[in-house]
Amino acid sequence: MKSGFVSFVGKPNVGKSSIINAIMKKKVVIVSDKPQTTRNRINVIYTDADAQIIFVDTPGIHKPLHRLGEYMVKAAVQALKNVDLLLFTIDAKEGFETPEEHISNYINQSGTPTIGVINKIDLVDNDRADLIEEQIRSHVNNLLDVVRTSAVTGEGLNELVEKIKQHLPEGPQLYPENIIVDRPLSFIASELIREKIFHFTYEEIPHSVAVIVEEVKERPNGVVYIRANIYVERESQKGIIIGQEGRMIKKIGESARKDIEYFLGSKVYLDLHVKVKKDWRNKDFIILNEVGMRDDLD
Ligand SMILES: Nc1nc2c(ncn2[C@@H]2O[C@H](COP(=O)(O)OP(=O)(O)OP(=O)(O)O)[C@@H](O)[C@H]2O)c(=O)[nH]1
Ligand SMILES: [Mg+2]
Numbered sequence: 380m381k382s383g384f385v386s387f388v389g390k391p392n393v394g395k396s397s398i399i400n401a402i403m404k405k406k407v408v409i410v411s412d413k414p415q416t417t418r419n420r421i422n423v424i425y426t427d428a429d430a431q432i433i434f435v436d437t438p439g440i441h442k443p444l445h446r447l448g449e450y451m452v453k454a455a456v457q458a459l460k461n462v463d464l465l466l467f468t469i470d471a472k473e474g475f476e477t478p479e480e481h482i483s484n485y486i487n488q489s490g491t492p493t494i495g496v497i498n499k500i501d502l503v504d505n506d507r508a509d510l511i512e513e514q515i516r517s518h519v520n521n522l523l524d525v526v527r528t529s530a531v532t533g534e535g536l537n538e539l540v541e542k543i544k545q546h547l548p549e550g551p552q553l554y555p556e557n558i559i560v561d562r563p564l565s566f567i568a569s570e571l572i573r574e575k576i577f578h579f580t581y582e583e584i585p586h587s588v589a590v591i592v593e594e595v596k597e598r599p600n601g602v603v604y605i606r607a608n609i610y611v612e613r614e615s616q617k618g619i620i621i622g623q624e625g626r627m628i629k630k631i632g633e634s635a636r637k638d639i640e641y642f643l644g645s646k647v648y649l650d651l652h653v654k655v656k657k658d659w660r661n662k663d664f665i666i667l668n669e670v671g672m673r674d675d676l677d
Pocket of ligand 2 (some may be wrong): 395396397409410416417436437438439
Protein backbone atom coordinates (compact mmCIF):
# COMPACT_ATOMS: atom_id res chain seq x y z
CA MET A 380 0.00 0.00 0.00
CA LYS A 381 1.12 3.53 -0.76
CA SER A 382 -0.23 6.60 0.96
CA GLY A 383 0.49 10.27 1.44
CA PHE A 384 -0.49 13.90 1.17
CA VAL A 385 -0.53 15.65 -2.20
CA SER A 386 -1.15 19.41 -2.29
CA PHE A 387 -2.45 21.33 -5.26
CA VAL A 388 -0.83 24.72 -5.78
CA GLY A 389 -1.49 27.32 -8.44
CA LYS A 390 -3.02 30.69 -9.10
CA PRO A 391 -6.82 31.10 -8.79
CA ASN A 392 -9.12 29.61 -11.43
CA VAL A 393 -6.64 27.18 -13.02
CA GLY A 394 -8.87 24.16 -12.20
CA LYS A 395 -7.37 22.73 -8.99
CA SER A 396 -10.74 21.94 -7.41
CA SER A 397 -12.18 20.72 -10.73
CA ILE A 398 -9.39 18.14 -11.09
CA ILE A 399 -10.09 16.81 -7.59
CA ASN A 400 -13.80 16.39 -8.36
CA ALA A 401 -13.02 14.74 -11.71
CA ILE A 402 -10.66 12.23 -10.07
CA MET A 403 -13.19 11.53 -7.29
CA LYS A 404 -16.04 11.29 -9.86
CA LYS A 405 -18.13 13.30 -7.41
CA LYS A 406 -18.49 16.94 -6.48
CA VAL A 407 -16.63 17.15 -3.20
CA VAL A 408 -15.16 20.65 -3.39
CA ILE A 409 -16.75 23.71 -4.94
CA VAL A 410 -15.85 25.13 -8.32
CA SER A 411 -16.72 28.31 -10.22
CA ASP A 412 -15.72 30.34 -13.25
CA LYS A 413 -14.67 33.19 -10.93
CA PRO A 414 -11.23 33.35 -9.30
CA GLN A 415 -10.73 32.84 -5.55
CA THR A 416 -13.49 30.30 -5.13
CA THR A 417 -11.66 28.01 -2.71
CA ARG A 418 -10.99 29.80 0.59
CA ASN A 419 -9.73 26.92 2.74
CA ARG A 420 -7.41 24.00 2.81
CA ILE A 421 -9.54 20.87 2.40
CA ASN A 422 -8.38 17.26 2.43
CA VAL A 423 -10.12 15.01 -0.08
CA ILE A 424 -9.35 11.32 0.29
CA TYR A 425 -8.99 9.07 -2.75
CA THR A 426 -8.73 5.36 -1.94
CA ASP A 427 -8.27 2.44 -4.33
CA ALA A 428 -6.89 -1.09 -4.10
CA ASP A 429 -3.23 -0.13 -3.81
CA ALA A 430 -3.09 3.46 -2.60
CA GLN A 431 -4.63 6.20 -0.55
CA ILE A 432 -3.98 9.71 -1.85
CA ILE A 433 -4.97 12.61 0.38
CA PHE A 434 -5.46 15.52 -2.00
CA VAL A 435 -5.11 18.92 -0.34
CA ASP A 436 -7.20 21.50 -2.18
CA THR A 437 -5.93 25.03 -1.58
CA PRO A 438 -6.95 28.61 -2.37
CA GLY A 439 -5.27 30.07 -5.44
CA ILE A 440 -2.14 32.09 -4.65
CA HIS A 441 -2.73 35.76 -5.51
CA LYS A 442 -1.93 39.29 -4.32
CA PRO A 443 -4.30 39.74 -1.37
CA LEU A 444 -6.39 42.91 -1.10
CA HIS A 445 -7.87 42.30 2.37
CA ARG A 446 -7.42 40.12 5.44
CA LEU A 447 -9.51 37.29 4.01
CA GLY A 448 -7.15 37.17 1.02
CA GLU A 449 -4.14 37.17 3.33
CA TYR A 450 -5.53 34.18 5.26
CA MET A 451 -6.28 32.38 2.00
CA VAL A 452 -2.76 32.81 0.63
CA LYS A 453 -1.28 31.86 4.00
CA ALA A 454 -3.35 28.66 3.99
CA ALA A 455 -2.12 27.83 0.48
CA VAL A 456 1.53 28.53 1.24
CA GLN A 457 1.41 26.45 4.43
CA ALA A 458 0.13 23.52 2.36
CA LEU A 459 3.43 23.44 0.44
CA LYS A 460 5.28 22.04 3.41
CA ASN A 461 4.92 18.74 5.24
CA VAL A 462 3.32 17.01 2.26
CA ASP A 463 4.77 14.26 0.08
CA LEU A 464 4.13 15.87 -3.29
CA LEU A 465 3.00 19.10 -4.90
CA LEU A 466 0.85 19.40 -8.02
CA PHE A 467 1.79 22.75 -9.56
CA THR A 468 -1.28 23.46 -11.68
CA ILE A 469 -1.17 25.80 -14.64
CA ASP A 470 -4.01 26.96 -16.92
CA ALA A 471 -2.81 26.01 -20.43
CA LYS A 472 -4.84 28.79 -22.01
CA GLU A 473 -3.30 31.47 -19.78
CA GLY A 474 0.18 30.00 -19.83
CA PHE A 475 3.17 30.31 -17.52
CA GLU A 476 3.29 34.00 -16.54
CA THR A 477 4.42 36.22 -13.65
CA PRO A 478 2.13 34.56 -11.05
CA GLU A 479 3.62 31.17 -11.98
CA GLU A 480 7.17 32.53 -11.56
CA HIS A 481 6.20 33.79 -8.14
CA ILE A 482 4.61 30.45 -7.17
CA SER A 483 7.72 28.60 -8.46
CA ASN A 484 9.74 30.53 -5.87
CA TYR A 485 7.43 29.36 -3.07
CA ILE A 486 7.67 25.79 -4.39
CA ASN A 487 11.46 25.91 -4.57
CA GLN A 488 11.66 27.32 -1.04
CA SER A 489 9.55 24.40 0.23
CA GLY A 490 11.85 21.84 -1.38
CA THR A 491 8.86 19.49 -1.84
CA PRO A 492 8.99 17.22 -4.94
CA THR A 493 6.60 18.51 -7.58
CA ILE A 494 4.60 17.27 -10.55
CA GLY A 495 3.68 19.97 -13.07
CA VAL A 496 0.05 19.80 -14.19
CA ILE A 497 -0.85 21.59 -17.42
CA ASN A 498 -4.64 21.75 -17.10
CA LYS A 499 -7.37 22.83 -19.56
CA ILE A 500 -5.40 20.98 -22.24
CA ASP A 501 -8.70 20.76 -24.18
CA LEU A 502 -8.33 24.48 -24.96
CA VAL A 503 -4.83 24.54 -26.51
CA ASP A 504 -2.65 22.83 -29.13
CA ASN A 505 0.49 20.76 -28.51
CA ASP A 506 2.95 23.56 -29.30
CA ARG A 507 1.46 25.72 -26.59
CA ALA A 508 1.61 22.86 -24.07
CA ASP A 509 5.24 22.10 -25.07
CA LEU A 510 6.21 25.71 -24.35
CA ILE A 511 4.54 25.65 -20.92
CA GLU A 512 6.24 22.35 -20.12
CA GLU A 513 9.61 23.88 -20.98
CA GLN A 514 8.90 26.84 -18.69
CA ILE A 515 7.91 24.57 -15.81
CA ARG A 516 11.10 22.55 -16.29
CA SER A 517 13.26 25.66 -16.24
CA HIS A 518 11.65 27.15 -13.09
CA VAL A 519 10.94 24.26 -10.72
CA ASN A 520 14.02 22.69 -9.10
CA ASN A 521 12.61 19.50 -7.61
CA LEU A 522 10.45 18.52 -10.60
CA LEU A 523 9.51 14.85 -11.01
CA ASP A 524 7.27 14.98 -14.05
CA VAL A 525 4.81 17.01 -16.12
CA VAL A 526 1.29 15.77 -16.95
CA ARG A 527 -1.27 17.33 -19.30
CA THR A 528 -4.85 17.17 -18.05
CA SER A 529 -8.40 18.27 -18.66
CA ALA A 530 -10.90 18.20 -15.83
CA VAL A 531 -13.59 18.59 -18.51
CA THR A 532 -12.73 15.71 -20.87
CA GLY A 533 -10.90 13.59 -18.28
CA GLU A 534 -7.75 13.48 -20.43
CA GLY A 535 -4.59 12.75 -18.44
CA LEU A 536 -6.31 12.15 -15.10
CA ASN A 537 -5.54 8.42 -14.90
CA GLU A 538 -1.97 9.20 -15.89
CA LEU A 539 -1.80 11.83 -13.12
CA VAL A 540 -3.07 9.37 -10.49
CA GLU A 541 -0.56 6.75 -11.69
CA LYS A 542 2.34 9.23 -11.54
CA ILE A 543 1.32 10.30 -8.05
CA LYS A 544 1.25 6.66 -6.92
CA GLN A 545 4.72 6.07 -8.37
CA HIS A 546 6.14 8.81 -6.21
CA LEU A 547 4.18 8.27 -2.99
CA PRO A 548 5.95 6.47 -0.13
CA GLU A 549 4.88 3.06 1.14
CA GLY A 550 2.48 3.61 3.99
CA PRO A 551 -0.73 2.50 5.68
CA GLN A 552 -4.24 3.62 4.85
CA LEU A 553 -4.70 6.77 6.92
CA TYR A 554 -8.49 7.19 6.65
CA PRO A 555 -11.29 4.59 6.45
CA GLU A 556 -12.27 4.17 2.79
CA ASN A 557 -15.78 5.55 3.28
CA ILE A 558 -14.38 8.96 4.31
CA ILE A 559 -13.92 11.21 1.28
CA VAL A 560 -13.51 14.61 2.91
CA ASP A 561 -12.16 15.66 6.30
CA ARG A 562 -14.82 18.28 7.02
CA PRO A 563 -18.19 18.10 8.76
CA LEU A 564 -21.52 18.38 6.92
CA SER A 565 -21.93 21.95 8.23
CA PHE A 566 -18.84 22.96 6.27
CA ILE A 567 -19.80 21.10 3.07
CA ALA A 568 -23.28 22.64 3.20
CA SER A 569 -21.92 26.17 3.66
CA GLU A 570 -19.58 25.65 0.71
CA LEU A 571 -22.35 24.39 -1.57
CA ILE A 572 -24.49 27.41 -0.67
CA ARG A 573 -21.55 29.70 -1.41
CA GLU A 574 -20.97 27.95 -4.71
CA LYS A 575 -24.52 28.80 -5.82
CA ILE A 576 -23.99 32.43 -4.86
CA PHE A 577 -20.80 32.42 -6.98
CA HIS A 578 -22.82 30.90 -9.80
CA PHE A 579 -25.86 33.19 -9.73
CA THR A 580 -24.35 36.59 -8.82
CA TYR A 581 -21.80 38.90 -10.42
CA GLU A 582 -19.04 41.44 -9.91
CA GLU A 583 -18.18 42.07 -6.27
CA ILE A 584 -21.12 40.10 -4.82
CA PRO A 585 -19.64 36.57 -4.80
CA HIS A 586 -16.49 37.73 -3.07
CA SER A 587 -18.43 39.76 -0.51
CA VAL A 588 -20.29 36.71 0.74
CA ALA A 589 -19.54 34.37 3.62
CA VAL A 590 -21.77 31.48 4.61
CA ILE A 591 -21.90 29.98 8.08
CA VAL A 592 -24.09 27.01 8.96
CA GLU A 593 -25.48 27.59 12.46
CA GLU A 594 -27.53 24.45 12.97
CA VAL A 595 -27.80 20.93 11.53
CA LYS A 596 -30.54 18.70 12.95
CA GLU A 597 -31.98 15.42 11.78
CA ARG A 598 -35.74 15.47 12.23
CA PRO A 599 -37.70 12.34 13.20
CA ASN A 600 -39.08 12.09 9.62
CA GLY A 601 -35.48 11.71 8.33
CA VAL A 602 -35.25 15.20 6.81
CA VAL A 603 -32.04 17.03 7.70
CA TYR A 604 -32.76 20.62 8.79
CA ILE A 605 -29.91 23.05 8.02
CA ARG A 606 -29.97 26.70 9.09
CA ALA A 607 -27.35 28.97 7.54
CA ASN A 608 -26.50 32.65 7.65
CA ILE A 609 -25.31 34.36 4.49
CA TYR A 610 -23.18 37.38 5.39
CA VAL A 611 -22.73 40.31 3.03
CA GLU A 612 -20.87 43.57 3.54
CA ARG A 613 -23.61 46.10 2.65
CA GLU A 614 -27.41 46.55 2.71
CA SER A 615 -27.48 46.87 -1.09
CA GLN A 616 -25.82 43.47 -1.42
CA LYS A 617 -28.42 41.97 0.89
CA GLY A 618 -31.09 43.20 -1.53
CA ILE A 619 -29.32 41.55 -4.45
CA ILE A 620 -28.93 38.21 -2.67
CA ILE A 621 -32.61 38.20 -1.69
CA GLY A 622 -33.71 39.46 -5.12
CA GLN A 623 -37.07 40.76 -6.30
CA GLU A 624 -39.82 39.10 -4.28
CA GLY A 625 -37.15 36.75 -2.88
CA ARG A 626 -36.51 35.14 -6.23
CA MET A 627 -32.70 35.07 -5.99
CA ILE A 628 -32.49 33.55 -2.51
CA LYS A 629 -35.07 30.98 -3.59
CA LYS A 630 -32.96 30.03 -6.61
CA ILE A 631 -29.78 29.80 -4.49
CA GLY A 632 -31.60 27.74 -1.85
CA GLU A 633 -33.18 25.27 -4.27
CA SER A 634 -29.97 24.68 -6.15
CA ALA A 635 -27.86 24.29 -2.97
CA ARG A 636 -30.46 22.00 -1.39
CA LYS A 637 -30.30 19.64 -4.38
CA ASP A 638 -26.51 19.43 -4.16
CA ILE A 639 -26.54 18.88 -0.39
CA GLU A 640 -29.20 16.17 -0.79
CA TYR A 641 -27.09 14.47 -3.45
CA PHE A 642 -24.00 14.65 -1.26
CA LEU A 643 -25.84 13.37 1.83
CA GLY A 644 -28.22 10.92 0.24
CA SER A 645 -31.16 12.23 2.28
CA LYS A 646 -33.81 14.95 2.12
CA VAL A 647 -32.80 18.39 3.30
CA TYR A 648 -34.71 21.44 4.52
CA LEU A 649 -32.55 24.50 3.98
CA ASP A 650 -33.31 27.62 6.03
CA LEU A 651 -31.30 30.61 4.72
CA HIS A 652 -30.94 34.04 6.36
CA VAL A 653 -29.11 37.04 4.89
CA LYS A 654 -27.25 39.34 7.29
CA VAL A 655 -25.07 42.41 6.88
CA LYS A 656 -21.68 42.41 8.58
CA LYS A 657 -19.86 45.54 7.49
CA ASP A 658 -16.39 44.99 6.06
CA TRP A 659 -16.31 41.36 7.28
CA ARG A 660 -13.42 40.55 4.95
CA ASN A 661 -11.19 42.63 7.20
CA LYS A 662 -12.58 41.27 10.48
CA ASP A 663 -11.01 38.34 12.22
CA PHE A 664 -13.93 36.43 13.66
CA ILE A 665 -15.82 35.81 10.46
CA ILE A 666 -12.65 35.25 8.46
CA LEU A 667 -11.56 32.53 10.84
CA ASN A 668 -14.94 30.94 10.29
CA GLU A 669 -14.61 31.32 6.60
CA VAL A 670 -11.20 29.70 6.43
CA GLY A 671 -12.41 26.87 8.63
CA MET A 672 -10.43 27.74 11.72
CA ARG A 673 -13.33 28.52 14.03
CA ASP A 674 -11.97 25.98 16.52
CA ASP A 675 -8.86 28.12 16.87
CA LEU A 676 -11.02 30.73 18.59
CA ASP A 677 -12.26 28.49 21.38
N1 LIG B 1 -12.06 24.01 -20.51
C1 LIG B 1 -11.71 23.63 -19.28
N2 LIG B 1 -12.16 24.31 -18.20
C2 LIG B 1 -11.76 23.91 -16.98
C3 LIG B 1 -10.90 22.82 -16.77
N3 LIG B 1 -10.68 22.67 -15.45
C4 LIG B 1 -11.39 23.63 -14.84
N4 LIG B 1 -12.05 24.39 -15.75
C5 LIG B 1 -12.91 25.56 -15.47
O1 LIG B 1 -12.11 26.55 -14.86
C6 LIG B 1 -12.84 27.29 -13.89
C7 LIG B 1 -12.12 27.29 -12.55
O2 LIG B 1 -12.13 25.99 -12.00
P1 LIG B 1 -11.84 25.74 -10.44
O3 LIG B 1 -11.68 24.28 -10.28
O4 LIG B 1 -12.83 26.44 -9.58
O5 LIG B 1 -10.40 26.45 -10.30
P2 LIG B 1 -9.47 26.57 -8.98
O6 LIG B 1 -8.07 26.47 -9.45
O7 LIG B 1 -9.90 25.61 -7.94
O8 LIG B 1 -9.77 28.08 -8.55
P3 LIG B 1 -9.65 28.77 -7.06
O9 LIG B 1 -10.42 27.93 -6.11
O10 LIG B 1 -10.27 30.10 -7.27
O11 LIG B 1 -8.19 28.86 -6.76
C8 LIG B 1 -14.23 26.64 -13.85
O12 LIG B 1 -15.09 27.41 -14.66
C9 LIG B 1 -13.99 25.28 -14.44
O13 LIG B 1 -15.14 24.74 -15.07
C10 LIG B 1 -10.43 22.11 -17.94
O14 LIG B 1 -9.65 21.17 -17.88
N5 LIG B 1 -10.85 22.58 -19.16
MG1 LIG C 1 -10.60 25.89 -6.04
